[in-house]
Amino acid sequence: MQNKNTETPLLETRGLTKIFGSLRACDGIDLAIAPGEIHALLGENGAGKSTLVKMLFGVLDPSGGEILWKGKPVSIGSPGEARATGVGMVFQHFSLFEALTVAENIALALDGNVAIDRISEEARRLSLEYGLPLDPSAHVADLSVGERQRIEIVRSLLQNPELIILDEPTSVLTPQEADKLFETLAKLKAEGRSVLYISHRLEEVQRICDRATVLRHGRVTGACDPRQETPSSLARMMVGGEVAEISGAGLGEPGDMLVEIKKLSAPSRTPFAVALKDIDLAVRAGEVVAIAGVAGNGQSELFDVLSGEDKVADAEAILIRGKPVGRMGITERRLLGCGFVPEERHGHAAVSEMPLTANLVLSRHSSDRATFLSGGPLGLINTDAVAKACKRICEIMDVRKSGDDPAAGSLSGGNLQKFIVGRELDRKPMVLVVNQPTWGVDAGAASRIRQALIDLAKAGSAVVVISQDLDEVFEIASRIAVINEGQLSVAEPVSTMTRERIGLLMGGFHDGSGQAEVEAAHAH
Amino acid sequence: MDMTQAIILTIMTAATPLLLAAIGELVVERSGVLNLGVEGMMIMGAVAAFAIAQLTGSAGLGALGGLLAGILFSLLFGFLTLTLVANQVATGLALTILGLGLSGMIGEAFIGLPGLKLAAIEIPFLSDIPFFGRLLFAQDPIFYISIIAVIGVNWFLFRSRAGLRLRAIGDSHTSAHALGVNVVRTRYLAVMFGGACAGLAGAHLSIVYTPQWVENMTAGRGWIALALVVFASWRPGRALVGAYLFGAVSIGQLFAQSRGIGIPSQFLSALPYLATIAVLVIISLNRRMTLINTPASLGKPFVPER
Numbered sequence: 001m002q003n004k005n006t007e008t009p010l011l012e013t014r015g016l017t018k019i020f021g022s023l024r025a026c027d028g029i030d031l032a033i034a035p036g037e038i039h040a041l042l043g044e045n046g047a048g049k050s051t052l053v054k055m056l057f058g059v060l061d062p063s064g065g066e067i068l069w070k071g072k073p074v075s076i077g078s079p080g081e082a083r084a085t086g087v088g089m090v091f092q093h094f095s096l097f098e099a100l101t102v103a104e105n106i107a108l109a110l111d112g113n114v115a116i117d118r119i120s121e122e123a124r125r126l127s128l129e130y131g132l133p134l135d136p137s138a139h140v141a142d143l144s145v146g147e148r149q150r151i152e153i154v155r156s157l158l159q160n161p162e163l164i165i166l167d168e169p170t171s172v173l174t175p176q177e178a179d180k181l182f183e184t185l186a187k188l189k190a191e192g193r194s195v196l197y198i199s200h201r202l203e204e205v206q207r208i209c210d211r212a213t214v215l216r217h218g219r220v221t222g223a224c225d226p227r228q229e230t231p232s233s234l235a236r237m238m239v240g241g242e243v244a245e246i247s248g249a250g251l252g253e254p255g256d257m258l259v260e261i262k263k264l265s266a267p268s269r270t271p272f273a274v275a276l277k278d279i280d281l282a283v284r285a286g287e288v289v290a291i292a293g294v295a296g297n298g299q300s301e302l303f304d305v306l307s308g309e310d311k312v313a314d315a316e317a318i319l320i321r322g323k324p325v326g327r328m329g330i331t332e333r334r335l336l337g338c339g340f341v342p343e344e345r346h347g348h349a350a351v352s353e354m355p356l357t358a359n360l361v362l363s364r365h366s367s368d369r370a371t372f373l374s375g376g377p378l379g380l381i382n383t384d385a386v387a388k389a390c391k392r393i394c395e396i397m398d399v400r401k402s403g404d405d406p407a408a409g410s411l412s413g414g415n416l417q418k419f420i421v422g423r424e425l426d427r428k429p430m431v432l433v434v435n436q437p438t439w440g441v442d443a444g445a446a447s448r449i450r451q452a453l454i455d456l457a458k459a460g461s462a463v464v465v466i467s468q469d470l471d472e473v474f475e476i477a478s479r480i481a482v483i484n485e486g487q488l489s490v491a492e493p494v495s496t497m498t499r500e501r502i503g504l505l506m507g508g509f510h511d512g513s514g515q516a517e518v519e520a521a522h523a524h
Numbered sequence: 525m526d527m528t529q530a531i532i533l534t535i536m537t538a539a540t541p542l543l544l545a546a547i548g549e550l551v552v553e554r555s556g557v558l559n560l561g562v563e564g565m566m567i568m569g570a571v572a573a574f575a576i577a578q579l580t581g582s583a584g585l586g587a588l589g590g591l592l593a594g595i596l597f598s599l600l601f602g603f604l605t606l607t608l609v610a611n612q613v614a615t616g617l618a619l620t621i622l623g624l625g626l627s628g629m630i631g632e633a634f635i636g637l638p639g640l641k642l643a644a645i646e647i648p649f650l651s652d653i654p655f656f657g658r659l660l661f662a663q664d665p666i667f668y669i670s671i672i673a674v675i676g677v678n679w680f681l682f683r684s685r686a687g688l689r690l691r692a693i694g695d696s697h698t699s700a701h702a703l704g705v706n707v708v709r710t711r712y713l714a715v716m717f718g719g720a721c722a723g724l725a726g727a728h729l730s731i732v733y734t735p736q737w738v739e740n741m742t743a744g745r746g747w748i749a750l751a752l753v754v755f756a757s758w759r760p761g762r763a764l765v766g767a768y769l770f771g772a773v774s775i776g777q778l779f780a781q782s783r784g785i786g787i788p789s790q791f792l793s794a795l796p797y798l799a800t801i802a803v804l805v806i807i808s809l810n811r812r813m814t815l816i817n818t819p820a821s822l823g824k825p826f827v828p829e830r
Contacts (some may be wrong), residue, residue, distance in 0.1 A: 059702060080704030095699035097692045099816050107685070108692050108703055141815040270812045 004031040010035045010194045011087075012161055016065035018051050023402070025051040027218040028065065033163065037194040038185060040205040040226060042238050043215035044414070044442040049198050053165050056083040056196075057089045088161030090152045090169055096140050102151055103136035109155045131180030142270055144296035153181065157188075157207070164188065165196045168509045176503070177294075182208050194220050202231040202443075214238055221260070234444060254478075255285035258462035259306075260319040266305055266312050274298035274486045276305065280480060281488060283462040285430075288453060289491050290477035291466045294506050298319060298486035299466045302344060303435040307340040308333045320431055334367040339429030341421055343436045343466075345413065349420045350482070356401070357386045359408050360393070360423055368427060369504030389426060396493060397422035398448060414445035421449050425456055435466045450476050470499060482506055531775070532659055537665065537733055539771025541725035543568070544670040545749035545754070546763045547677055548721025553753055554681060555714035558823035560616025561601050562722050563746025564623025568725025569594040569629040570647045574634055574737045583640040587666065587727045594723015595625060606708050608613035609825045618635050624740060639735030642666065656710040666728045671764075673721065678760040690714060694819030697826045707826055720744070748774075751800040757807060757817045770796045 007057045009032040018026040033039045054060040056067065057074035066073050069085055076082045082089070082303045103120040110119070119137040127134040132150040140148060149169065156164060170178040172265050185195055185208060199205055205212060206226045214222040214237040215239050253468040264279040276298055281440040283289045293299055304310040305318070308330040313317065315326035330340065342348045350359045361372055361381055373379045387405070394401065401411055408416055419439070424432060437453065438446035445452055454476055457463045464485075467473050473480055474494065481491035482505035489505045546563055552559050559565075572593030577586025601619050604610040642664050650661040681687040690710055691699040697707045729741055748770055755770075756762035777792035779785075807813050 030828070057702075079702050080706075081706055089702075091702065095702040097695040099695040099818075099820060100688075100692060104688055104692075107688060108700075108705075139816055141812060230692060505525075508670060 004169055007034055009033055009071060012068040013052075013056075014066050014068070016052065016055060017063050018048075018055060018060060019063040025450065026055070026062075026147055029215070029218075029220055031188075031195050031213050031220070033196060034211075035162075035194055036192045037188055037210040038189055038197055039150075040143065040209035040212035041196055041215065042202075042205065042212055042234060044238055044444050047215040047442075048218040049215055049236070050167065050412075051218075053089065053167060053196065053198065056082070057087060057165060059493060066241065070113075083159055083161070085118035086162040088156040090149075090156045090157045090164070090166045096148055096151060098139070098141040099139060101136065102138050102140065102143075105140060105151055106136070106155050106158065110160055116329055119206065123154070126150060130154055130157055130184050131186075132177070142273065144300065147296050157184070161193065162392075163194045163196060165198070167198045170199065170201065172377075178204070184454075202226075202234045205234070206231070238443065240410065251265045252458075254287045255460060257284050258321055259283040259464065261306075262317060262319070264305065264312060264314075264317040266301065266310065268301070269310065274301050276301055276486045279469070279486075279488045281464075281491060283431075283464055285460050285462055286456045287478045288463040288465060288476050289479045290473040291464065291481050291483050291488065292470060292473045292485035292502050292506065293466075293468065295468055296508075297483050299435060299483060301486070302483065302488075303340075303342060303466055306433045307342070308336075309342075331366045338428035339432045341423035341424055341432070341434040341437065343439070345416050345420060346409065350408040350416060353407055354392070354405055355405040356411075356419060357383070357390045357405050359419075360390050361386055363423060375487040379424050383408050393419060393426050396426075396451070398445075414441040417441050418445050418449060421452060425452055428456070428459065429461060431462045431464075433464045433466075436469075437465060437467065438469065438472060446472070470502065473502075474499075527661040529655065529658060535768065535772045536659065536663070536681055537777050538542075538774050539767045540664075540667050541728040541733065541745055542669050542749050542752060542770055543764060543767035544673060544728065545722045545725040545746060546667065546726075546767055547673045547760060550753045550756065550758055550760060550763055551690070551721075552680075552718035553675055553822055554694045554712050554758055554819055555690050555711050556697055556819050556821040556826075557605065557711050558612045558616065559598070559605075559619070559715060559718055560613060560750065561597070561619025561623065561746075562718075562749050563742055563744070564620035565594045565597045565719050565722035566623075566726035566729070566746045566749075567627040567740070567742045568597045568623045569723030569725075570730040570741055571631045571737060572723070573727030574639055574730040575618075575630060577640040577731055578637065581640070581679055583731050584645040584665075586640065586731050587642060587724065589683065590727025591720050591724045591731075594719040594721070594726065596719070597723070598715050599712075599718020601719075604713050605825075606711050606715070609827055612823050612825070613690060620746065628739045631739060634737040635739070637737065639737065640684035641733060641735040642731045651728065664728075664732045666724060666732055667699070669724065674760045674764045681760070691819075694821060697821045697824070701828055707828070711826075722749075725749070747825055748796050751796055755796070755800045755803050757803065766799075769799075 012032045014030055016026055016029040017024065027177060030053055039051070041049050046257055051060065055062045056076065056079045058081050067076060068074065074085060076085060103123045106123045107119045110233055123134065123136040127150070132154050134147070135155065140151065153169060188195060197205070197209055206229070209226050212226040213220055214234070216238060218224070226234060259282065261281040262277055264276060266276040268275040274297060279302065281289070291299065291302070305312050306323070308328055311329070312326040315324040317326045319325065320333065320338060323334065323336060325333055348354045365372060371389070372382055374382045390405065393399070397413050399411070400423065401415060410479065411419065421434070421437060432453070434453065437449050441449065447467045450472060452463060453463050465476060477494050479491040479493050480497045480502065481501055482489045484506055545566055547558065549562050571808035573586040573590030576589030577583045580586070597619065601615055605612045644647045644662055644664050644669070646659040651657045654663070681691060689700070689705050693705060693707050693710055701707050726742060730737055734741070752763055752766045752770060755766045773792055773795045777789045780787050780792060781789045807817055
């Protein structure tokens with residue numbers, strides 16, 4: 001590393017440009033990654049990070065500029081060519097196969113020399129070696145977002161790349177898991193490999209990255225050594241201004257009891273799901289209660305029974321505004337003044353192929369029937385009212401989109417999430433339940449979403465946020481509970497909670513080591 | 525040969541073309557392509573096999589001709605849906621209609637001619653096993669191929685790396701593409717395999733089952749094969765069971781008609797489809813079963829993002 005300045009970069013781009021129609025998603029990007037360095041790529045959603053790395057991985061063809069590998073110009077025409085060159089990639093939107101097992105998903109990325117029968121064992125061994133425990137025989141369809149990401153990471157590491165590109169790898173990992181990943185990255189670095197690390201978590205970037213390139217609106221706006229910078233100076237380069245501080249001030253005394261869960265138990269629906277055990281939780285008006293926990297400990301199951309996607313046997317187990325709702329469906333609960341934001345944006349919270357207006361009607365056709373539908377029993381869609389509401393939501397939440405009413409799938413992750421949260425906030429729900437509100441969302445959008453949740457509580461609603469992001473939990477919650485293997489700890493005021501205590505609760509008072517987790521994974 | 529043996533033998537002969545066509549389509553659908561042209565490829569196989577057997581005097585060459593005709597016809601489908609990215613459902617239906625018409629035209633000259641029959645192969649010693657020997661080891665070559673195809677496809681899909689890639693493409697072609705799997709080429713190969721199986725299944729009809737050419741002689745067997753794939757929930761072993769079940773139903777229907785048993789034959793011919801609907805309902809009851817059993821990208825056009 002002494003002759004860093006004279007060394008040929010492992011990968012270099014010169015004036016790399018990608019044009020979609022009239023949009024210059026990447027505009028003359030110059031980037032140089034030295035051998036054995038961890039290079040951060042910073043930028044908001046829509047800044048062009050994903051487009052840039054897709055060109056480096058051969059998924060997209062550049063419109064202009066060149067890519068140099070070890071000083072020689074190369075054309076990377078396909079992901080296969082990228083891998084042959086020595087580039088590996090962990091995608092932000094997972095490229096996993098739901099119908100296949102973990103081992104099969106990993107096998108697809110291995111060289112042909114491992115017998116298919118041995119891959120399970122191999123996958124188990126390698127996943128432990130990299131500190132990312134996995135159950136190789138589980139079907140991906142049954143795994144949580146966090147577990148899916150472990151597969152992605154393990155899989156790309158197994159390809160033995162010289163340059164590995166990680167797109168927001170730690171968004172759903174626990175601090176301990178993230179630490180293990182950083183150890184892995186340090187190991188890779190020590191082996192002389194390079195890492196291109198995309199993140200919006202500035203502390204992480206400062207902690208592990210040697211250099212950083214900052215993108216905004218498709219252009220490079222800064223290149224620096226992140227350790228010489230402060231988080232706010234980095235954020236300024238990213239967003240071109242100060243990021244608004246979240247303000248929890250003004251959350252007054254909690255008011256009426258709005259959500260009451262008493263001794264709620266639900267058996268697991270599939271052999272791989274988590275059973276909920278004796279959950280007690282009370283949320284009052286004006287409160288934000290955050291539920292922290294490691295991926296796959298019953299968060300989605302809890303969300304499903306709260307939203308009514310799964311009904312529970314005992315109607316009295318869940319009371320919303322005093323009414324037993326355990327056996328009610330989603331629509332009936334919405335009619336009581338609830339709003340729900342599920343974890344998966346595509347296919348759950350929104351229909352990707354449909355325009356935003358249609359997605360608005362899909363979730364609120366019943367709860368806002370008077371506004372959006374006309375013609376009495378015919379239920380004709382009042383397109384003007386829908387378009388107006390859609391415009392209002394996009395303005396309030398600052399949803400950046402191309403055209404008036406694009407397909408939900410064409411929005412970047414952060415912008416779609418702002419729309420989905422805005423869609424619920426727009427009707428000022430008395431009770432809002434949100435699962436992973438800012439997963440994969442950039443700093444600017446995340447702070448807007450978090451502020452909106454706090455503002456809703458201030459206005460007198462009860463807000464339940466299920467999140468794996470501890471920073472987020474501490475930023476917005478008035479009380480914090482921790483979910484572990486389907487059991488929920490008592491929600492304690494944020495003032496008495498510490499990270500260490502949450503860490504202990506997350507591990508169910510275990511030591512939280514990888515081995516314990518593997519055993520837990522097998523038990524499911 | 526006793527009566528039971530004779531009935532079982534008839535059922536096996538009726539089941540072989542269903543099984544072969546279904547196994548081919550199963551591989552196609554596992555790769556995420558829905559080819560509704562099975563009936564069309566089968567009938568082209570049937571007419572080509574009959575014609576070539578007539579012209580060359582060799583039933584073996586006829587079978588080969590049927591197989592090649594199936595491949596050629598499937599390539600037409602592949603070119604339209606994979607290269608030009610046309611709608612798979614519409615293209616498949618068009619392929620069936622085209623096949624029925626074209627085969628009628630080609631076959632005009634052969635109507636009423638006595639056909640050549642593909643000779644059975646008796647496997648020494650094994651065919652002497654009492655009862656089962658005659659059933660399993662004194663059959664026509666296409667029967668053997670159909671059984672080998674089931675075992676081979678099962679091994680290929682669930683044991684080989686190439687089969688894993690094929691299933692991966694069927695589950696998510698975008699993810700497979702991102703991993704560097706050549707989606708279009710794999711699908712071409714799968715579609716061609718489907719064509720070969722359907723063509724050979726058609727050949728079985730015109731040179732084994734009833735060695736003659738009759739217009740529309742596939743009589744909806746291509747559709748039964750398609751239903752069979754769903755019935756089998758995309759698993760080769762279950763396709764084998766289903767094919768013999770559906771074969772038995774079709775023989776039972778003839779039996780019922782000839783004996784004047786009070787079950788309407790229409791009801792019996794509808795049974796395979798009813799059974800398929802029942803299986804679809806059962807699969808759809810459970811979201812997890814749907815996710816794990818159904819090729820998720822089935823019928824979806826693939827255009828790589830560039």
